[in-house]
Amino acid sequence: MRLEQIINLPVIDTERFTLRPLRKSDAGLLELYSSDERIARSTTSIPHPLPPGTTEAFIARVTADDRREDVWVLDGSAHGHAELLGVIGLTCIERGQAEIGYWIAPAFWNTGYASQAVNALIDANPKVCKTIFAEVFQDNPASARVLTNAGFEYIGDAESFSVARDATVATWTYIRKMDEA
DSSP states (O other): OOOOOOOOOOOEEOSSOEEEEOOGGGHHHHHHHHTSHHHHTTSSSOOSSOOTTHHHHHHHHHHSTTOSEEEEEEEOGGGTSOSOOEEEEEEEEETTEEEEEEEEOGGGTTSSHHHHHHHHHHHHOTTOOSEEEEEEETTOHHHHHHHHHTTOEEEEEEEEEETTTTEEEEEEEEEEEOOOO
16 A cells, blocks of 8 residues: 655635645646646746656655645635646745745636635745745736736846746746735
């Protein structure tokens, strides 16, 4: 008998989906969506085409005990929606700071899921962050609107390498200072 390791992350309920820890059984849908060129090109780290084993390696990395990144799935199954709508994560930068990243499967774009997920994670603040950063490619204004609508402030332009594009791409950088508890 094999038991799947349970990650110690909070489950966060919203009106239309639940943010829950990523699990091995998500591999099929995660691979289906992340292999879409539109998703890969909107991230810095997802290659396109997606090489075999990439999804399993990602799941192993973000579910390891020594992980730096916590990842949640937007799971709509309890609300009559798809089991995997997208993913959202927080990567520790240093004490009290993290970077947020997210993507929504193309079938669910323009539904408000990204905004609701970012706001839910910010409200829960599971890492008790004082500051959260975000970076989006400048050719993705919809993602920038998600951040500004969640209270992030634009702090400048930068560049990041995109594996899928095999190029350095212009970005906008955002910051959200969290309310003191």
